Amino acid sequence: xxxxxxxxxxxxxxxxxxxxxxxxxxxxxxxxxxxxxxxxxxxxxxxxxxxxxxxxxxxxxxxxxxxxxxxxxxxxxxxxxxxxxxxxxxxxxxxxxxxxxxxxxxxxxxxxxxxxxxxxxxxxxxxxxxxxxxxxxxxxxxxxxxxxxxxxxxxxxxxxxxxxxxxxxxxxxxxxxxxxxxxxxxxxxxxxxxxxxxxxxxxxxxxxxxxxxxxxxxxxxxxxxxxxxxxxxxxxxxxxxxxxxxxxxxxxxxxxxxxxxxxxxxxxxxxxxxxxxxxxxxxxxxxxxxxxxxxxxxxxxxxxxxxxxxxxxxxxxxxxxxxxxxxxxxxxxxxxxxxxxxxxxxxxxxxxxxxxxxxxxxxxx
Ligand code: F0G
Numbered sequence: 001x002x003x004x005x006x007x008x009x010x011x012x013x014x015x016x017x018x019x020x021x022x023x024x025x026x027x028x029x030x031x032x033x034x035x036x037x038x039x040x041x042x043x044x045x046x047x048x049x050x051x052x053x054x055x056x057x058x059x060x061x062x063x064x065x066x067x068x069x070x071x072x073x074x075x076x077x078x079x080x081x082x083x084x085x086x087x088x089x090x091x092x093x094x095x096x097x098x099x100x101x102x103x104x105x106x107x108x109x110x111x112x113x114x115x116x117x118x119x120x121x122x123x124x125x126x127x128x129x130x131x132x133x134x135x136x137x138x139x140x141x142x143x144x145x146x147x148x149x150x151x152x153x154x155x156x157x158x159x160x161x162x163x164x165x166x167x168x169x170x171x172x173x174x175x176x177x178x179x180x181x182x183x184x185x186x187x188x189x190x191x192x193x194x195x196x197x198x199x200x201x202x203x204x205x206x207x208x209x210x211x212x213x214x215x216x217x218x219x220x221x222x223x224x225x226x227x228x229x230x231x232x233x234x235x236x237x238x239x240x241x242x243x244x245x246x247x248x249x250x251x252x253x254x255x256x257x258x259x260x261x262x263x264x265x266x267x268x269x270x271x272x273x274x275x276x277x278x279x280x281x282x283x284x285x286x287x288x289x290x291x292x293x294x295x296x297x298x299x300x301x302x303x304x305x306x307x308x309x310x311x312x313x314x315x316x317x318x319x320x321x322x323x324x325x326x327x328x329x330x331x332x333x334x335x336x337x338x339x340x341x342x343x344x345x346x347x348x349x350x351x352x353x354x355x356x357x358x359x360x361x362x363x364x365x
Contacts, residue, residue: 004024005067009029013167031051035283042303047319053324059116080102082105108138161196169184169199178210179212180314185219190245198253219265220268223269224236226248227255275297276298288326292326299321
């Protein structure tokens with residue numbers, strides 16, 4: 001089947017009509033990659049699948065929500081959209097707004113967004129405004145601006161964003177032919193995505209498309225973990241800039257998802273995220289950005305704490321886990337170059353090259 005984006009694929013579950021002019025870049029239908037090496041490296045009882053959201057058109061899961069938000073903004077007659085962003089939302093908003101031929105303004109925290117994301121917002125022609133503050137400051141600003149001006153807010157406080165993003169849950173259940181995973185693991189920043197996935201699973205459950213619900217397991221970066229700590233973090237810090245957020249807009253619904261599902265929201269340090277980041281790339285050949293690697297870091301931590309020893313799988317003999325790899329690794333080349341072994345420079349001679357290759361040395365990572 002030719003997929004024409006998440007609105008066409010899941011039209012009956014979304015607030016669109018036959019008259020709606022759909023703005024799409026053929027987002028969604030991302031692969032669910034079975035991670036044999038990673039599973040074996042983490043715990044003998046787990047079977048991890050990676051939902052590679054980095055393969056969406058602008059390289060992150062935001063496209064699922066943005067197709068809905070921009071489609072509805074156009075339907076409602078808006079000629080301009082605005083968002084605050086740690087990077088990916090701005091890239092996605094800029095791309096979909098370009099396609100819809102409407103204006104787009106993005107507010108980003110000065111100097112704190114990854115290079116790939118900044119380049120996307122710029123090349124798609126958004127008005128890129130760097131704010132001397134953090135994401136939370138930028139979000140407060142755009143909320144106020146959108147209240148009093150004819151400009152649609154396309155952050156995840158816009159309910160259409162959540163509607164679009166819930167399609168990720170539908171895809172997972174459809175791929176598993178009517179079964180939800182035992183655990184659904186994802187990074188948590190502004191907390192829209194955990195809210196959306198839980199909504200998606202519950203909707204599928206209520207129409208009988210799935211017989212079980214997953215535990216929702218979120219991870220925040222330790223320096224930006226307001227939900228874990230139970231209070232706003234005034235000056236959030238983490239190198240995983242996508243989730244550098246101290247006061248998530250969807251805090252309440254994230255806590256509901258956690259509690260209703262019997263899951264948890266934990267935190268991982270930047271050091272732990274760095275280990276997960278490299279492990280994912282090295283063991284599975286999948287390149288995700290640091291925020292996405294918080295899932296792998298979190299799994300390692302849960303395994304260490306004995307979390308998987310007591311769980312009983314809903315089907316089969318392994319605990320089935322889906323990790324959402326929210327953004328492509330190429331979004332943030334600086335982090336990759338910092339984390340990896342540096343290239344070697346040699347003379348243009350065979351001996352020097354052979355020496356550098358290290359033929360005869362054991363292969364491994
Ligand atoms: N992973 C990535 C790669 C993200 O870009 C984000 C959020 C998250 C995880 C967290 O998702 O906010 O729904 O809990 N990025 C937003 C942005 C804030 O502006 O691009 P969340």
